[in-house]
Amino acid sequence: MRAKSLRTWLEYLQKTGRLAVIDKEVSLEFEAAALTKKLDGKQAAFFTNVEDYEIPLVSGICSTREQFAEALETDQYEILSKFSRAVASPVECRHVKKEAAPVKENIILDEIDLNIFPIPVHHEKDSGKYITAGLFIVRDPVTRKQNVSIHRLQISGKDKLGVLLLPRHTYHLFKQAEEEGRPLECAIAIGVDPVTLLSSQASTPFGVDELEVASALRNEPLELVRCETVDIDVPAYAEIVLEGKILPKVREPEGPFGEFPKYYGPRGDKEVVQITGITHRNHPIFYTIVPAGYEHLLLGGIPREASLIESVRQTVPSVKAVHMSLGGTCRYHAVISIRKRNEGEGKNTIIAALANSFDIKHVVVVDEEVDVFNMEEVEWAVATRFQAEKDLVVIKGAQGSKLDPSTDEGFGSKMGFDCTIPLDSELMRYQRIHIPGFEEMDIHDYINKDASGLQSQHLEKEI
Numbered sequence: 001m002r003a004k005s006l007r008t009w010l011e012y013l014q015k016t017g018r019l020a021v022i023d024k025e026v027s028l029e030f031e032a033a034a035l036t037k038k039l040d041g042k043q044a045a046f047f048t049n050v051e052d053y054e055i056p057l058v059s060g061i062c063s064t065r066e067q068f069a070e071a072l073e074t075d076q077y078e079i080l081s082k083f084s085r086a087v088a089s090p091v092e093c094r095h096v097k098k099e100a101a102p103v104k105e106n107i108i109l110d111e112i113d114l115n116i117f118p119i120p121v122h123h124e125k126d127s128g129k130y131i132t133a134g135l136f137i138v139r140d141p142v143t144r145k146q147n148v149s150i151h152r153l154q155i156s157g158k159d160k161l162g163v164l165l166l167p168r169h170t171y172h173l174f175k176q177a178e179e180e181g182r183p184l185e186c187a188i189a190i191g192v193d194p195v196t197l198l199s200s201q202a203s204t205p206f207g208v209d210e211l212e213v214a215s216a217l218r219n220e221p222l223e224l225v226r227c228e229t230v231d232i233d234v235p236a237y238a239e240i241v242l243e244g245k246i247l248p249k250v251r252e253p254e255g256p257f258g259e260f261p262k263y264y265g266p267r268g269d270k271e272v273v274q275i276t277g278i279t280h281r282n283h284p285i286f287y288t289i290v291p292a293g294y295e296h297l298l299l300g301g302i303p304r305e306a307s308l309i310e311s312v313r314q315t316v317p318s319v320k321a322v323h324m325s326l327g328g329t330c331r332y333h334a335v336i337s338i339r340k341r342n343e344g345e346g347k348n349t350i351i352a353a354l355a356n357s358f359d360i361k362h363v364v365v366v367d368e369e370v371d372v373f374n375m376e377e378v379e380w381a382v383a384t385r386f387q388a389e390k391d392l393v394v395i396k397g398a399q400g401s402k403l404d405p406s407t408d409e410g411f412g413s414k415m416g417f418d419c420t421i422p423l424d425s426e427l428m429r430y431q432r433i434h435i436p437g438f439e440e441m442d443i444h445d446y447i448n449k450d451a452s453g454l455q456s457q458h459l460e461k462e463i
């Protein structure tokens, strides 16, 4: 299995020429982030020589849709159905003893100092160093089910993190604990395989353990081990685990921080995590996600697409494909193709998509033969199959993303483009031009093998 652990995945990337090893010394302040961004969508960046640190830093381990498909051992078009099946049928994880868990090779319970790890500063106006790629694991004390998500974590002290908890599952469990005056125990697993990483982003009902989604996706139970100082189970093959608790009734300044829409999230008083222990593998690798990079966008986008196609299917069963595009930050823009059977289904698709998530702002609906992943095709459909006065849907005054600066704290408009062809249109009108034989043709069968170029009699002047 390629994606058994971060290490096996990095080996796979290296074998296939997609791991850029950088031995030149790099600074943690901006330089590592800048280099990762230069390689975005092409290669992962593995920094062996981060200023003052022995520990290497890696970023961009999955920065294309194809790479996520490879990690899931499927193809680009099957990712969503595979992901949805795993969310619908999670599989229990397997608990292993400490001796069988590499993450226990080193255990630090005294003199905790997060600065032993090469933690970068990513963007110009960030408040400082941030851990961006930790799986944040907590447990529901009633059901004992765990919950997993990713939260940006500001280094606020040697053993203290500032955390942004948007109102979803972790926040809900923390508020319950805080109302009873209790801290909420947590563990932060850094450096896991890309499948487990993607599972953390699943949109599930409250009560589903995202690590069990990972087990389902891996076709084998994920191995977990109990923490040292908290009642939490963590992936046994994680590079690093930070153990701690979110403190009740404590809020401290956090931010600003460069976020996925390519703007800064503001500074404000946020919850605080007190670190109580650290465990890590021998020769650990520190992993960071550069915010707004393709890796970050796709991690959010793929699980959102899986949820979107399921909910559109309830209204329009003939939905074929969905794409939350990179330019729309993989959150705000959805392109959806359908096989239209009844007039008006294009509009129903828009309504269903906007109802799926408050983040979705603009929806483009196309017929099934338009490739939703090819944005030139999508633009062509908007250009030639859309008339604003009848095909445009605008909804004023709805809730959207608070991180979209064009909204009023999230309050704003939604819009849908119905680019489907009217069912009663005459055939030739929307007949795409086509060259017979084009699809089957392999251009290499035609071009001269020896690339000597034009014959001299065809040149203006002899060279």
Ligand SMILES: Cc1cc2nc3c(=O)[nH]c(=O)nc-3n(C[C@H](O)[C@H](O)[C@H](O)COP(=O)(O)O)c2cc1C
Pocket: 132, 133, 147, 148, 149, 150, 151, 152, 153, 164, 165, 166, 167, 168, 169, 170, 171, 200, 201, 202, 203, 204, 289, 296, 299, 300
């Ligand atoms: C790199 C990255 C950083 C994220 N940062 C935050 C964050 O700071 N705060 C937050 O609430 N969600 C953040 N998210 C989104 C949550 O992890 C995601 O919505 C998750 O599915 C929520 O899980 P839950 O439904 O179990 O609460 C981030 C996601 C990624 C991929």
Ligand SMILES: [Mn+2]
Pocket: 147, 148, 169, 204, 205, 206, 207, 208, 210
């Ligand atoms: Mn959850």
